[in-house]
Amino acid sequence: MSAEPPGPWPGDVTRSAGDLAIETRGLTKRFGHQAAVDQIDLAVPRGSVFGFLGPNGSGKTTTIRMLLGLASASSGQIRVLGSEMPSEFHDVLPRVGALVEGPAFYPFLSGAANLHRLDTADRQAPSATRDARVAESLERVGLAHAAGKRVGAYSLGMKQRLGIANAILRPRELLMLDEPTNGLDPQGTREVRSLIRSLSGDGTTVFVSSHLLAEIEQICTHAAVMSTGRLVAQGTIDQLRSRGETRVRVRTPDLPSARVVLGSLGLSVDEVARERGEQIRSGEDEFVTAAVGVLDVRAEDIVAALVAGGVRVRGFVVDEGSLEDQFVALTGEGFDVAG
Amino acid sequence: MPDSAGELDKATARQSGNWATGTGRVARHSVGLALFVSELSVLYRRRRTWAMLAALAAVPILIAVAVRVTNSTRQSGRGPQFLDQITQNGLFVAVTALVVSIPLFLPLTVGVVAGDTIAGEASHGTLRYLLVAPAGRVRLLIVKYVGAAAFCVCATLVVVVTGVGIGLALFPVGPVTLLSGDTIGFSESIVRLLLITAFVTVSLLGLSAIGLFISTLTDVPVGAMAATIVLSVVSQVLGALPQLDWLHPWLFSHYWLSFADLLRQPIAWESFGANALLQLGYIAVFGALAYGRFLTRDVLS
Structure with a gap:
């Protein structure tokens, strides 16, 4: 890192940074001696639906926390939407909607009040349109009927939807959805998939992590596979499939x-x-x-x-060989086995 | 000026539909008032907050009722300061209630609110969503502290206002005899009560800063609350040991009961100033510690 010449981003000669929504170089996170994330170089093209795959415990969520500036990287660089993270977070994060490690809300507030609260935290979110945006967002995830209900009384699936509603409170350039279908029934999973498709159709880049390949295989244009902290494969779905x-x-x-x-x-x-x-x-x-x-x-x-x-x-x-076979071969285990 | 410019930008942003650039300019004008209002609304939409305020309101009511139903002319000279004056003047219910509340009840409620600031968000998991929104760590810390300080004002006011209310209802109100022997009228005594409210509120600000700092250390709000409350007790115990005389002026609880100085003629302002300075010192030190801790912390909850 220190040997690189000073510049906007080392190695920009081959490709302008505008092509990538997320880019990391040698991103590493160590807890003690153990590297939870080990030297990963992610490249998420703008406009893609990017599947971030790997067994539980393979470092996906830790990576997402670093991308969002929640955790600091032990080493390496991160660039999100063309800006450095975490130093330029106030420029980046308002353009990013996120669902990180499950939804989290104030159980004593209603769904709408929770969204309202989180929206005030974003100082770029215009207060004049807040109520309308909250209502629209709840409508979009099918929670309009439960807007006034305390979140404490929500089912896991409803909380998951509310988490997605929070991510789309404003038009975003990038959505990072960590296990968005957790706790959803098959119908809910289908709805999330179609929501992701429609958001992607609007030009939003969607970065979606999952340990269940089958759930996202059909919607992703690109994918990366994590295994015990390392990035073992990355590319378009067709490239990955053709490895088979x-x-x-x-x-x-x-x-x-x-x-x-x-x-x-x-x-x-x-x-x-x-x-x-x-x-x-x-x-x-x-x-x-x-x-x-x-x-x-x-x-x-x-x-x-x-x-x-x-x-x-x-x-x-x-x-042509299933992607599943590929991933099992890459990660050395089934997808729902803790790594 | 900043407000109107902000409104203008919002309007432009709405018209153009260009969120990325339009709202970027709004950001520079926004001070985060919305987040503060939201902070207060979250605080006051919790049943716990109202339960604590109700418990504080019960203190003057209990005192007033107890004095009223027992022999109201007896002056034993025992019990908390000002207790004996209640029968002559109902306004002293408020003062007596503060004397009773400040060693434990007020620090208890303040400890709960201040200890919950960051740790409570972490335990709900909402901390990560606030930060991703992005609230900004410094801004969130400031909003949290100002929210806790607002609760200090509210808690003290609840004791004083309830005390005045029940005092007026159950006892005669006339001129107030001060500690210096002078007498002041009703309106003057209300001014003195407000000054005392301010004094007690200021007295609790140092403890709030300590609570905020402890709250950044853990994801378990109950732990942060308990630690804050325990510290308030420890400080008072140390303050009661004559062997530690040298330490006393540095304890955040040192001036907690000095508000009686505001009941002299002329007002003895020295303790007010010294207390304010001491509390500012605590805010600076523990604010800086909280800042240092919270800015570098990995949010893994």
């Missing part, structure tokens, strides 16, 4: 000749068909699977070769 192995799966009654044809094309045929939620055998048909590997073979060519080889192809699937 492409496999083909053929359904046919002519198993032996199918194996021969696939083998002759250079694919590595599995001894036993890899199961993907279906049975290995269906009537007189059987399945054979093979990894395409690094070969540049097009799917239609494989089918043509099978047909030419006299194989009765009754089903053909190209499986």
Whole structure:
């Protein structure tokens, strides 16, 4: 860090800072001797829906706390919306909406009063529009009916919605949502996903952390994976997915000749068909699977070769590998296991 | 001027819909009054606050009723200062109630409010949301302290106003005989009572600053409250030990009962000034400690 030349941001030559909503360099947080976050270089493009994934305890929330200036970094640099954090927090934070480690409110105040209270803390929030913004925000997360109810009487899911309502009290350039679907039922989870989609459609960058991949895989354009404090992968969803192995799966009654044809094309045929939620055998048909590997073979060519080889192809699937498999491979464990 | 400019900018921001730049200029004019008003409204929307104020109001009522129902002419010379004057003049209910409240009841309520300032927000988890809003750490600390100070005014006023009210209801009110033997009229005595209210409020400001500092050390509000209250007791115990004479002028509780000096003719202002200076010292020291602690603290709650 000290060796870098003085300048707005070291290494800006290749890319203007305006491209990234969040950028960290060598961000590290140590508690005692243990590094909770270890030298991570995050790059969150503006306009993206960025999934921040990793098992519980992998350092996601600690990273988010540092990005928001709640905790200081042991070393490294942070830039959010083009400004240094935490030194330029009054410039950055009014443009950021956040849900950090679950919602937190005054239980003796109503939902609307809580939002009102937190809005006064932002000195850039215009008081003239406060009531209207609170009402609109509650409406947007489906809590208008419970606006006057004490938060102490809210369910966990309602508190979670109120937390999201707080994050969108004003139009934001960046939303940081830490586990936004915690405590929500499937219907609520869908609503949050569609809310994120619509916010993203308005041009807001959404940085969303989760330990449940399936919940956010469908909405993210980009993702990063944390494992025990380290950033083990980062990129667009397609880039991450393509790290996986492409496999083909053929359904046919002519198993032996199918194996021969696939083998002759250079694919590595599995001894036993890899199961993907279906049975290995269906009537007189059987399945054979093979990894395409690094070969540049097009799917239609494989089918043509099978047909030419006299194989009765009754089903053909190209499986690009699930993101889940990727992440389990990267983090070395299932997603809901504490790391 | 700043206000009108702020209004103008807000209007511009609304019209243009450009939040990022329009409201950025408003920020420079805003002093955070909204946050302070919100702080008070949160404080006074808690049942706990009203329970504490009710308990304080009960002190003068209990005193007045006890004096009224027992033999109202007996003057034993025992009991708190000014107790014997109540039967002649109801205004002394307020003064007696302050004498009774200041060693324990007032520090207790002030300790609860001051100890809760930061630790209470941390335990609710709202501290992180206030900071992310962003409230700004220094601004939040100042608003919290001013809120606690406002509670000191309120708590003292509750004792005095209730005392005057019940005193007027149950006892005759006439000219007040001062400690110096002079007599003053009713309106003059109300002025003296307000001065005493100010004196007692100022006396509690040092303790509030200590409470604020302790509150930045922990996420457990009850711990901060208890520590603050214990310190107020310790200070008074040390103040009662003649062996520690040299220490006494430095104790924040040193002038707590000196408000009687305001009941002399002419008023003995020395203790008022010395007390104000002492409390300012505590505010400076513990304010700085709270600032140092809170500015560098990782908010992990």
